[in-house]
Amino acid sequence: MSVTTLNWVQICKLDDILPLRARVIPAAKGEIAIFRCSDDSVFALRNRCPHKQGHLSEGIVHGHRVACPLHGWVIDLESGEAVAPDNGCTPRLPVKVEDGVIWLGNDVAAG
Amino acid sequence: MSSSSHFVRERLVVVGNGMAGMRTVDELLKLDPARYDIVVFGAEPHVNYDRIALSSVLAGEKNVDDIVINSREWYAEHNITLHTGDPVVAIDLAAHTVTSKSGVTVGYNRLLIATGSKPIVPPIPGLNLPGVCAFRDLKDVDTMIDAAAHYRRAVVIGGGLLGLEAAWGLKRRGMEVAVVHLMPTLMERQLDESAGKLLQRDLTERGISFFTNGQTEMVTGTDRVTGIKLADGREAPADLVVVAIGIRPETELARKAGLEVNRGIVVGDDLSTSDPDVYAVGECCEHRGAVVGLVAPIWDMAKVCAHHLAGGGTLIYQAQATATRLKITGIDVYSAGQLAAGEDEDEIILRDARRGAYRKLVMRGGQVVGTVLYGNVTDGEWYFDLIRKKTDVGDISDRMILGKAATQGGVAPAFDLNAMADDAQVCGCNGVCKGTIVSTINAKKLTTYDEVKSHTKASASCGSCSTLVREILAATLGVEVAKPEIPKVCKCTGCTHEEVRAAIIERKLKTQDAVREAMGWMTKDGCASCRPALNYYLLCAWPGEYIDDSRSRFVNERVHANIQKDGTYSVLPRMWGGTTNAVELAAIATVASKYGAPEIKVTGGQRLGIYGVKKQDLPAVWAELGEAGLVSGHAYGKALRTVKTCVGREWCRFGTQDSTTLGKELEKMTWGNWTPHKFKMAVSGCPRNCAESSIKDLGVICVDAGFELMVGGNGGIELRGTDKLCTVATEEEVLEYAAAFMQLYREEARYLDRTAPYVERVGIDYIRAKIVDDTENRKALQARFLYAQTFLQDDPWAERATQGVDAHEFAKLASPQEALN
Ligand code: SRM
Ligand SMILES: Cc1cc2nc3c(=O)[nH]c(=O)nc-3n(C[C@H](O)[C@H](O)[C@H](O)COP(=O)(O)OP(=O)(O)OC[C@H]3O[C@@H](n4cnc5c(N)ncnc54)[C@H](O)[C@@H]3O)c2cc1C
Ligand code: SF4
Ligand code: FES
Numbered sequence: 049m050s051v052t053t054l055n056w057v058q059i060c061k062l063d064d065i066l067p068l069r070a071r072v073i074p075a076a077k078g079e080i081a082i083f084r085c086s087d088d089s090v091f092a093l094r095n096r097c098p099h100k101q102g103h104l105s106e107g108i109v110h111g112h113r114v115a116c117p118l119h120g121w122v123i124d125l126e127s128g129e130a131v132a133p134d135n136g137c138t139p140r141l142p143v144k145v146e147d148g149v150i151w152l153g154n155d156v157a158a159g
Numbered sequence: 160m161s162s163s164s165h166f167v168r169e170r171l172v173v174v175g176n177g178m179a180g181m182r183t184v185d186e187l188l189k190l191d192p193a194r195y196d197i198v199v200f201g202a203e204p205h206v207n208y209d210r211i212a213l214s215s216v217l218a219g220e221k222n223v224d225d226i227v228i229n230s231r232e233w234y235a236e237h238n239i240t241l242h243t244g245d246p247v248v249a250i251d252l253a254a255h256t257v258t259s260k261s262g263v264t265v266g267y268n269r270l271l272i273a274t275g276s277k278p279i280v281p282p283i284p285g286l287n288l289p290g291v292c293a294f295r296d297l298k299d300v301d302t303m304i305d306a307a308a309h310y311r312r313a314v315v316i317g318g319g320l321l322g323l324e325a326a327w328g329l330k331r332r333g334m335e336v337a338v339v340h341l342m343p344t345l346m347e348r349q350l351d352e353s354a355g356k357l358l359q360r361d362l363t364e365r366g367i368s369f370f371t372n373g374q375t376e377m378v379t380g381t382d383r384v385t386g387i388k389l390a391d392g393r394e395a396p397a398d399l400v401v402v403a404i405g406i407r408p409e410t411e412l413a414r415k416a417g418l419e420v421n422r423g424i425v426v427g428d429d430l431s432t433s434d435p436d437v438y439a440v441g442e443c444c445e446h447r448g449a450v451v452g453l454v455a456p457i458w459d460m461a462k463v464c465a466h467h468l469a470g471g472g473t474l475i476y477q478a479q480a481t482a483t484r485l486k487i488t489g490i491d492v493y494s495a496g497q498l499a500a501g502e503d504e505d506e507i508i509l510r511d512a513r514r515g516a517y518r519k520l521v522m523r524g525g526q527v528v529g530t531v532l533y534g535n536v537t538d539g540e541w542y543f544d545l546i547r548k549k550t551d552v553g554d555i556s557d558r559m560i561l562g563k564a565a566t567q568g569g570v571a572p573a574f575d576l577n578a579m580a581d582d583a584q585v586c587g588c589n590g591v592c593k594g595t596i597v598s599t600i601n602a603k604k605l606t607t608y609d610e611v612k613s614h615t616k617a618s619a620s621c622g623s624c625s626t627l628v629r630e631i632l633a634a635t636l637g638v639e640v641a642k643p644e645i646p647k648v649c650k651c652t653g654c655t656h657e658e659v660r661a662a663i664i665e666r667k668l669k670t671q672d673a674v675r676e677a678m679g680w681m682t683k684d685g686c687a688s689c690r691p692a693l694n695y696y697l698l699c700a701w702p703g704e705y706i707d708d709s710r711s712r713f714v715n716e717r718v719h720a721n722i723q724k725d726g727t728y729s730v731l732p733r734m735w736g737g738t739t740n741a742v743e744l745a746a747i748a749t750v751a752s753k754y755g756a757p758e759i760k761v762t763g764g765q766r767l768g769i770y771g772v773k774k775q776d777l778p779a780v781w782a783e784l785g786e787a788g789l790v791s792g793h794a795y796g797k798a799l800r801t802v803k804t805c806v807g808r809e810w811c812r813f814g815t816q817d818s819t820t821l822g823k824e825l826e827k828m829t830w831g832n833w834t835p836h837k838f839k840m841a842v843s844g845c846p847r848n849c850a851e852s853s854i855k856d857l858g859v860i861c862v863d864a865g866f867e868l869m870v871g872g873n874g875g876i877e878l879r880g881t882d883k884l885c886t887v888a889t890e891e892e893v894l895e896y897a898a899a900f901m902q903l904y905r906e907e908a909r910y911l912d913r914t915a916p917y918v919e920r921v922g923i924d925y926i927r928a929k930i931v932d933d934t935e936n937r938k939a940l941q942a943r944f945l946y947a948q949t950f951l952q953d954d955p956w957a958e959r960a961t962q963g964v965d966a967h968e969f970a971k972l973a974s975p976q977e978a979l980n
Contacts, residue, residue, distance in 0.1 A: 057977045066967065068684060068710040073972040075979035082972070086684045103726045106714040108687040115687035117714040117722055122687070154979050 054142060054153040062088065062148045070105040070114070073152075080141060081105035082150060083125055085112055090150055091125035092143040098123075098136025168196045171468065172257055172267040174247045174412065176201025178210055179441025179457045180273030181229060186465030188237055194469060197239045198265050200257070202246035203296055206231055210296070211454060211588055211620045214486045217300050217328030250416035252434050269436055269468060272413055272424060276406035276442040276452070281316075285378030285387075291400045294325045303401065307332035310398030314338075314387050316375050318345040320485060322403035323358075326367050327487045329399070336366075337395050339373040339387065341404075349483040349494045353508075353517055354533040361490055366880060370395065408443045408450055423450045428475035430464040440464050446476060453481050458590030482543045482587060484536070486621045493539035496546045497521045497529030504528065507560045511535075520560055525553040538562040540627065544583050576634035585627055588620035593631060600635045608632055646909065649688035654678050656692070656909040663700045671697065671708065685711075692910035695797070698833060699905050702947040709965060715795035718968065719955045720777055723770065728777060730756075730769040731794035732784050733830060736804040736822035736842075737765030746787030750780045764801035764839070766792060778969055781956035790954040793830070797911070799901075800839045802826040803851065807844030807861070814844035816861035821890055822850070825859075828894055829901060831952040832944075835908040835917075838901065853881045856904075856914040857897055862886070866893050870900055870926065871918030879915040882923040885931045899930050899937040902944035 065071050065084040072095055073080050079095035081104050089112065095105050102118035112125045122131040128140040142153030171187075173180045176199050184197060201207075205227075212226040234241045242259060249258045250270065258264045278293035280286060290310075292302040306313070307329055315326045318340030326336045338345075344355030345362075359369055374390040378400055386396040408423035419425040419433035423445030430438050430446075440460045442451060451457060456479060463476040482495035500506045504523045510516070516534030520527055520542065526549055530542040541563045545552065552559055581594030599605065599615045608629050612618050618625040645655045652659075659678060668674045671693045675685060685693065690711035697705040709717045720728035730750075734743070751759050751769050758770040772780055781791075793799060804822030808814035822842040832838070841850040842859040852858025854874035858881050860867040865888040869881030884900070887893060903926065908917040918926060930937050958964040 055977070057975050057979060059975060060972050064967070064972065066710065069967075071967070071972050073979065074974055077980050080979065100724070103722075106718070106722060106726075108690060108711070108713065110684050110686045110690065111682060113686075118724065120687070152975075152979065154977065 054155060056144070056151045057154050059150045059152050062090070062145055062150055065090075065150075068109045070107075070109065072103075072105045079103075079105075080152070082143065082152075083109055083114060085109060085125070088145075090143055090145050092141040092152055093123070093125065093128055094139045094141075096138065097121055098130055098138050099134065104138065169194065169268040170266065171195040171197050171269045171271060172265055173197065173199045173271045173273060174250075174257065175273035175275060175441070175443070176203065176205075176207050176241070176243065177273060177275045177441065178207070178228075178454060179275065179443075179461060180271060181207040182458060182461035183271060183273065183440050183464045183468070184239070185229075186461050187468050190465055190469040190471075192237070195269070197237070198242070198267075199234070199239055200242045200245055200247045200259055202244070203298075204244035205297060206234070206241070206243070208297065209620055211486075213294070213297070213300050214324040214328060215621075216297075217294075217303055217325065218331045218488070219328075220488070223297065247412060250412060250437075252416055252418070252437070255436065267436075269438065271464070271468070272432070272437065272439040272443060273441045274409040274412060274443045277409050278402065279405040279407050280402065281375070281404060283375055283377055285380060285384065286400075286402065288378060288380045288384045289382070290380070290384035290398060291378060291402065294321050294401055294403045295406075299401075303329060303399065304332065306399040307334050311335055312337075312395075312397050313399040313401065314395050314397035315401045315403060316387070317403035317405070318342070318369070318371070319348065319403065319405070320346060320483065322401070323362065324486055325401045325403055326362070327365075329401075330365065330367055334399070337368045337370060337397075338362075339370045339375055339389065339395070341372070341374055343371050345369075345371075346485070346492075349498070350492065350533075351498050351519060351531050353510075353519070354492065354494070354531045357517055357533050358485075358490065358492060362487075364880065366878075406442065406452060408445065410443060413439070413443070421445050421448075428463075428477075429467045430460055430476055431467065438464050438468065446478060449478055451478075451481075453483070453587075455479070455481050455584070455587045455590060480543070480546050482539065484539075484587075484621065484623050486623070491532070491534060491536040493530070493532040493536040495530055495539070495543045496527070498531060499529075507557075509560045518560060522556060522559075525551045525556055527552060527559065536623075537626075540583075540585070540624070544580075576631065579631075585631065586615075586617040586620070586624045589616040591615050591617040596628065596631050597635050600632060605632070606636065648692055648910075649686055651675075651680050651682040651686050651689050652678060656696075659693070660696050660700070660906075663696055669697065669701055669705060671711065687713075691716075691797075695833060695835065695910050699947070703950045709968075716797070717965075718774065718777065719791055719795060719959065720772070721795045725771075727771045727773055729794070730772050730777070730780055730784070731762065731764075731766060731792040732789035733792040733826070734766035735826050736802055736819055738804075738819065738823070739767075742787050743789055746784055746789060750783050753783075754780055762794070764792075764794070765803050766801065768794070775969055775971065778960045782960035785954070785957050785960055790830075791956045797834055797836050798838070799826075799829045799832045799834065800837050802829075803839075803841040803855070805842070805844050805849040807842075811844055813847060814861070815863050816844060816866065816890075818842040818844035818850070818859070818861050821859065821861075821866075821893060824890070824894065825897055828898065828945075828948070831954075832901065832905075832948060833951065834901065834905055835910050836913045838904070838914070840897070854878065855881065857900055859893055859897075865889070868893065868896055868900075871914045871923070873913050873915035875913070877915070879919075882918060882926075884923070884927060895937065895941050896930060898944040899940035900926070902940040902947075903929055905944075905947075906940075 067084055067086050070081045070083040081095040083091045095103050097116040099121045102116040104114050106117040107114040113122050115122050121134045128138045130136045144151050207229045209226040215221040245259045245261045247257045248260050256264050256266045278295050292299045313329045313334045313336045315322045315338045318338050326338050330336045344352050345358050375387050376390045377388050379386050384400050388394050410420045410424050413424045414420045424439040426439050426444045426446050432439050441457050463474045466474040480496045485492040500521050504521050507520045509518050519531045521529035527545045532539050579593050583593050585593050596615050605611050611632050618628045694708050694711040715721050754776045756769045756771045760768045762768045802822045802825045804819045807818030838856045840857045841852040841855045843850040843852045844861050852860050854872040858869040867886050868884040870884050872881035873879045
C-alpha cells in the first residue's frame, strides 16, 4: 500500500463558476470537473461518466447531483456513485472553499 | 414399459408442445407432480412459447426470449422428457404406443393429444413460391422479419384478427402493406359492420391499404412471388404474401389412429376422446360440436383435463362466451358474445364521432348478451363479466351503454376492489382471475407491477389488461393509482403540465423559483427533467420578460451545438429551404479545414453539418460562418429545425407553385422559435410530395387550387402521417395558418411532446375549430407568435461569437502553477 499526502492547490475563485454549473480543468490523469451547486457547495470529480465517458461538466446540475449529457445517468456529486437503477462510480477529488477561493487536494505519492 | 425401480410410475405422453398441451401439464404438476413419468413430443424445434405474442415479436415490441413460457431447465426440473423437432407420426391405440418421425417409439398409459391447428391453405396457384408464408409459428415470423429486411411490399390475404396483426407488424417493420379480404368489412366474425369500417379507416390512416370484397385468384411469380391477382381483375405487387384466412384443427394423426374425428377430435365433457385412455385439448379438439381458437377456453380445458388425468372425477368443461381484442398498438377494439340483435334482442348504439369511438350492446330481456367496443374499451371486461354471468341489469339497462362509471354513479370512477368478484377474469390470455392476483400479491409480498406480472402471468401476453392489474395491485396494497394517468411534470412534483402552465399565467409566476414555490415542488432546484420544461413554459408565457436560464437547458441548447459521443460538437448552419451558394460553401469548407473538423455531411434536413468541432473553438467557427451570412440552424434545439422544399414550379415539370420560395419564407418567419419539442416543416410543389410534407409537424402540399396544409406528422421513432388541416388559396394564408398552428402547439403541448402526440391528444377537429373555423382566434395566435419572434430571432451564434455572451461556457479554467494529477 502506498502512502499519499495531500497538497492543496489553488484553482480559481468561487465566482468563476456560476451556481448550478461546472468548469473544467486539465490534469495529468484526465480532466477534472468542478461543480458549484445552488447552496454554493463545491465538488470535484473526474470529468467522465462511468457509463460511456460522457463529460459530466456539460450536464444539468440539480441538488448535489448532475445528469450526464450523453444518456442521462445521474451521478451523486457527494459520493461519485451513479444513482439507482444505474451502477457505476466516478472518482472524486478532495476540494475545499476558503474565503471565496476553491482549492483542490492533489495527491502526491510519497515513499 | 417395465422399470427396474420398485415404484413404477405411469407414463403420460403428450403430442404437441404448444399452449394447450403444456398448460395441461402445468396444471397436472400442480395437482400431482409425482404421478406420471411425462414424455412430450413437439413438431417445432423450440421449447414451449407464447403463440399469442408472435404478433408482438413481429411488430418488434418483444423479442423471442421474452415469449418463452417454459425453458429447457423447466422440463429438466420436472423430469419431463422433451423431444423437439420430432413430430409423432403414428399412434397405436391397441398397443398403447406412439411413434415419432425419427423413429422413437414410446409406450403410454395415458395419451394427451394437443396438436393445435394448421393454417387453411386456399386452393390457388402460386402458394408454393418462395416469399409465401402463413402466420402461425416462429418460423413464419422469421420469414416475415427477413422479408421486411430485404423487400418492400407485402400482401396479406385475410382481414381477420391474425391477418390484421400480421399487416400491422409488417407495416411497423417498414413494408408497404395491402390486405386482401373476401368480405366487405374487416374482422366480420368478431366485429359488426360499423366497427369493422372504423377499423379499416384507422388502419388506412396508418398507411395500410385494403382490397375488400377481394377474392384472390392466383399468386404470381416464377422464382419468388411478384404479386397477386384477384378474381375481379385487380392486382397488387408483392415481395411477400402472408396467408391468414383461417385455421383448421390438426386431426390427421388422430384420424389415422382411428379416434372419432369430426371437425376436430371429438371429446366429452371430461376431455377424453373416443378412447378412454386418450385425451385431447386445445384447438385440435371439438367439444359439443364447437371448436375453439382463443386461449381463454383452452385454459379451462387444461384445468379440467389435468383434474381427470390426476384421477379426479368431478370437473366438467363447459364452453363459455369468449372475448376478442386486437393487439395493434393504439387501436382498441373489443368484442364479446353476440354481435348483432336477432328477433328477440335490441341493440343500443353510441357513437362519439370526435374521438372516433363507437360502442354497441346487444340486450335480451334485462341481460347483456353481446358487445362491440371501438376506440374506448375500458368497459369491455365489465360487459364481458355481465355477459358470462348472465347478470340481470334490469332497471339500469337504458344507461348501460354509457359504461360502468356512468351507470354506477360518480364521475371519476375509483377502482373498487371489493366490487370485483374473485373469479372475475382479469387476464384473458393467461386465464388469471382477480382472486389469484390478490392472493399472490399478499402471499409473496409483491409491491410492483412487474413482480405481479412475472409471478401471476397476468398481463404478460398481450398486455391489454395492464391497467386493471395495476389497479388491483394498488387497491390490494391500499395505495392510490390515478386513472387514467395524466403525466406529471416529473418526480419533483405532483402537478401535471397543464396545471403548471395554467398557474404560470393565472398567478403571474415569472421565475422558476416562483413556480416551484407556488406549486409545492419537493426539490429546491428541480431536476434535469423539470428545469428545461419550466424554462420553456416561462419563456412561452412571458416573451421578452422571462430571462432564459441556460443552466436549465440540455447541453446542446446551452452550447448551441450538438454534443457528440467523444465530447466534440457538430455545427449545422441554416440553409434556407435547403438552398445555399458559393460564399456559404466556401466558408463551411474553410472553417472545417482550419479547425480540423474531420467530417462534413449532408444531413437528412437538406443542409450541411460540420462534425468534430472542439468546444473551445465554437465561438471562432461561428464568427467565421457569420461573416459569410450563415446563422445557427438550431439543429440542437427543441426549436424550429428545417423547412425542406422541393424545386417546385421554377424547374419541375409537375410543379404547381413556387414551393422553394414559400419554404424559405416559412423558415424566415419561424427560425429562432423555441417549441415544446423540435418542429419541422416541408413544402412540396405537387402531390408527388418530394419534400415529404406528410410526415412533418407542418407540411404544405401545393396544388393547382392553392395549398393543402397538413399537421401532426412525424417521421421519427413512431411513424405518423399528417392530418389534413385545410386548403388555403394564397401564400400569405399559408404563413398566417402556420404561425397560428405553431403558436397553438407552443401554448398547449406538454414539454417534449412532438406535434404528433399533441394532435392525437386534442384531436384534429379541435385544431380545426381553433384555427380554421375561428378567424379571430387564428389571427390572435398569429399575432402572439410574431410578437414572441421579435425577441427570439437573434442569432445565438453571433451573440456568442462577437458579443461575449456566456464566455465562461467555452473557456476551460487556466491550469494552476502546479501540475495536477
Ligand atoms: C444530423 C441528422 C442526421 C443526419 O446526419 O442526417 C440528425 C441527427 C440527430 N438526430 Fe435526428 N437527425 C437528422 C434528421 C432527422 C430526421 C429527418 C428529417 O428531419 O427530415 C428525423 C425524422 C423526422 C422527424 O423528426 O419527424 C429525425 C428524427 C430524430 C428523432 C426522433 C424524433 C421523434 O419525434 O420521434 C430524434 C430523438 C429526439 O429528438 O428525441 C433525433 C435525434 C437526433 C440527434 C439529435 C441525437 C442526439 O440527441 O444527439 C442527432 C444529433 C447528431 C448531431 O450531433 O448532429 N432525430 N432526425 C439530421 C439533422 C437534420 C438537420 O439538418 O437538422
Ligand atoms: C399470431 C397469433 C396471434 C394470436 N393471438 C391470440 C390472442 O390475442 N388471443 C387468444 O386468445 N388467442 C390468440 N391466438 C390463438 C392461440 O395462440 C391459440 O388458440 C393457441 O395457441 C392454441 O393452443 P394449442 O395448444 O391448441 O395449439 P398450438 O399452440 O398451436 O400448439 C400445438 C403444437 O403442436 C405441435 N404439433 C402438431 N402436430 C404435432 C405432431 N404430430 N407431433 C408433435 N407435435 C405436433 C405444433 O407444432 C404446435 O407446436 C393467436 C394465434 C396466433 C398464431
Ligand atoms: S438515426 Fe439519428 S439519432 Fe440515430 S444514430 Fe443516426 S443521427 Fe444519431
Ligand atoms: S456516458 Fe453518461 S450516461 Fe452514457
